[in-house]
Amino acid sequence: MKKILVANRGEIALRVMKTVQKMGIKTVAVFSTADRNAPHVKFADEAICIGEASSTESYLRGDKIIAAAKQLGVDGIHPGYGFLSENAGFAEKxxxxxITWIGPGSKAITIMGSKLxxxxxxKEYDIxxxxxxxxAITDTVKARKIANEIGYPILIKASAYGGGKGMRIVEKEKDLESQMKRAISEAExxxxxxxxxxxxxxxxxxxxxxxxxxxxxxxxLHLFERECxxxxxxxxxxxxxxxxVLTEELRKKMGEAAVKVAEACDYVGAGTVEFLVDENNNFYFLEMNTRLQVEHPVTELITGxxxxxxxxxxxxxxxxxxxxEDLEIKGHALELRVYAEDPIDDFMPSVGLLKKYKLPEGPxxxxxxxxxxxxEVPIYYDPMLAKLITYGANREEAIQLMLKAISSYEVEGISTTLPFGKFVFEHEAFRSGNFDTHFVKNYYSAEKLQEETCEEARIAAMIALSQYLKDQKKLRLPSVKH
Structure with a gap:
C-alpha cells in the first residue's frame, strides 16, 4: 500500500494518519464543509471535501468516499471508529x-453487528x-413470560448495534410494558x-x-484486557x-474465550470482545466490536x-x-475521554469557540x-475533543500523572468533562479499585462536583491572599541604615 484514505475525522483520523505516515505511506483526509480547517485535514498529504456539514451528507456517504479514493489513486481505506467502520455494505463496496479494506471482512461485521x-x-464454543x-422480539406478552422465567431484574437490549441505545433495566413486572415500548421506540x-x-x-x-x-x-492472539x-x-x-480485579488465571480464561469468539466468525484484523464480570468473578460474553476501539491507546501502552x-x-x-507467549503486560495506563460537555449541566453538549486550548505534555x-x-466545536458530530492518556510503572503512578495532566490542560470558551475526570480519579472507590458500572450513579452528582470546585477556588484564593499579605509585609519593612 502506497496511499491510505482515512474515512473519518477528529482525533481518530489524526491518530491513524500519524502511524500511516510513520510507515512511509501517503495519507488522504476526507472532510465536510464544517471541517475544512480541521487539524486532520492540514496534517494529511492530500485532502478532499466530500459534502456538507451533516454526517449524512459527508462522513456517512460511502459512495462519495469511494469516489474520492478512486480519484486520488488510493490503495487502502481505514475507517477509524464510528461512522462507516462497522458497515458491512461499505466494507464490501x-x-x-x-481497494483494500483495513478491517475485518463483511461476514464478521454482519454477524457481530447483531448481538443475537x-x-x-x-454457542458451540462453550463461552x-x-x-x-x-x-429478537417486540411482543410484550412474550417478554413478560420470558422475564418471569429468568427472574427480575432483567435487561432489555436493542438487537442492533450498541452505544447504550435501546437499553432498559426493569426491576419489577409492572414496569415491563412501558420500558419495552421505550426500548423499541429508541432502537427504531x-x-x-x-x-x-x-x-x-x-x-x-x-x-x-x-x-x-x-x-x-x-x-x-489476545492483547489482554481493558477495564471500562x-x-x-x-x-x-x-x-x-x-x-x-483480574487474576492471571481469569485473564488467561477470558483471553482464550475472546480468541474463540473471533474464530467463530473467521475474524481478521483488530477487534474487541466485551464481557461482563460479576461480583464473584464469573464472566459472560456481551458482544464484539469489529473495529478499533476509542480506548485502544491503553493497550498500546501496556504492550508496546x-x-x-x-x-x-x-x-x-x-x-x-x-x-x-511474546506478549506481556508492562506498567499501567489510564484514559479519560475529554468531551465538550458540561458535567454540571447533566453532560449537555457544549459547543462554541475554543478561545484557549493548551494540551498537557511530559513523560x-x-x-x-x-x-x-x-x-469552533461543531454541533454536527460526537462531542469528543480528545483522549487524555497517562502511563506509569504502576496504577498509582498513572493516576498521579493523570491528575497532574488534567490540572495543566487549559480550555476556555466551552465546558469539558475534565472536572468530572478529576472527580473520578480522586475518588476513593476508583483509587481502591472497588467499583462497578454503577460508579456514576452511586457516587457522582453535579452538586458534589460544584462543591469540590468551589472549595478548590476558596483554597486557591486563601493561598493567593496569604502570599499577597507576605509580599506587602516585605514591601513595608524599613530599610536598614548603616
Whole structure:
C-alpha cells in the first residue's frame, strides 16, 4: 500500500494518519464543509471535501468516499471508529472497487453487528453467556413470560448495534410494558430496527473487554484486557489497562474465550470482545466490536504495540512477527475521554469557540487530539475533543500523572468533562479499585462536583491572599541604615 484514505475525522483520523505516515505511506483526509480547517485535514498529504456539514451528507456517504479514493489513486481505506467502520455494505463496496479494506471482512461485521447473531455464532464454543433468550422480539406478552422465567431484574437490549441505545433495566413486572415500548421506540429511532432481546440483569457488573488481533495466516492472539466500568448512560468515559480485579488465571480464561469468539466468525484484523464480570468473578460474553476501539491507546501502552500498524500489516497479508507467549503486560495506563460537555449541566453538549486550548505534555502523558485553539466545536458530530492518556510503572503512578495532566490542560470558551475526570480519579472507590458500572450513579452528582470546585477556588484564593499579605509585609519593612 502506497496511499491510505482515512474515512473519518477528529482525533481518530489524526491518530491513524500519524502511524500511516510513520510507515512511509501517503495519507488522504476526507472532510465536510464544517471541517475544512480541521487539524486532520492540514496534517494529511492530500485532502478532499466530500459534502456538507451533516454526517449524512459527508462522513456517512460511502459512495462519495469511494469516489474520492478512486480519484486520488488510493490503495487502502481505514475507517477509524464510528461512522462507516462497522458497515458491512461499505466494507464490501470498498473491496469490490479494488481497494483494500483495513478491517475485518463483511461476514464478521454482519454477524457481530447483531448481538443475537453474535451469541448464536459463539454457542458451540462453550463461552459463558448471561441467561436470557436467543431471539429478537417486540411482543410484550412474550417478554413478560420470558422475564418471569429468568427472574427480575432483567435487561432489555436493542438487537442492533450498541452505544447504550435501546437499553432498559426493569426491576419489577409492572414496569415491563412501558420500558419495552421505550426500548423499541429508541432502537427504531437509532437503528431503524426495533427488535429487542431480554437477558438477566447482572446487579454489580464490571465491564471488561479483551483486545484481539487476527492475521490472514490463521493466527489469533489476545492483547489482554481493558477495564471500562466507569460509564455514564451506558457509554464509557474512563478506561484502564490492566484491570485491578483480574487474576492471571481469569485473564488467561477470558483471553482464550475472546480468541474463540473471533474464530467463530473467521475474524481478521483488530477487534474487541466485551464481557461482563460479576461480583464473584464469573464472566459472560456481551458482544464484539469489529473495529478499533476509542480506548485502544491503553493497550498500546501496556504492550508496546501500535494497533493501527498491526491493522495495516494484517491488511497487507503479513503474518505476525510475535506469538502469544511474546506478549506481556508492562506498567499501567489510564484514559479519560475529554468531551465538550458540561458535567454540571447533566453532560449537555457544549459547543462554541475554543478561545484557549493548551494540551498537557511530559513523560507518561499522551493526548490523542483533534482540535486546536481558535477552532469552533461543531454541533454536527460526537462531542469528543480528545483522549487524555497517562502511563506509569504502576496504577498509582498513572493516576498521579493523570491528575497532574488534567490540572495543566487549559480550555476556555466551552465546558469539558475534565472536572468530572478529576472527580473520578480522586475518588476513593476508583483509587481502591472497588467499583462497578454503577460508579456514576452511586457516587457522582453535579452538586458534589460544584462543591469540590468551589472549595478548590476558596483554597486557591486563601493561598493567593496569604502570599499577597507576605509580599506587602516585605514591601513595608524599613530599610536598614548603616
Amino acid at each position: 470498498v473491496e469490490q472497487n479494488g 447473531a453474535a451469541k448464536d455464532a459463539v 459463558p453467556m448471561v441467561p436470557g433468550i436467543d431471539e 429511532s437509532a437503528f431503524g430496527d426495533g427488535a429487542v432481546f431480554i437477558e438477566k440483569y447482572i446487579g454489580s457488573p464490571r465491564h471488561v473487554e479483551i483486545q484481539i488481533l487476527a492475521d490472514t495466516h490463521g493466527n489469533t 466500568s466507569i460509564q455514564r448512560r451506558h457509554q464509557k468515559v474512563v478506561e484502564e489497562a490492566p484491570s485491578v 504495540l501500535d494497533l493501527v500498524e498491526q491493522q495495516i500489516r494484517i491488511a497487507r497479508g503479513e503474518a505476525f512477527s510475535f506469538t502469544q 507518561g502523558v499522551r493526548v490523542d487530539n483533534g482540535f486546536e485553539e481558535g477552532m
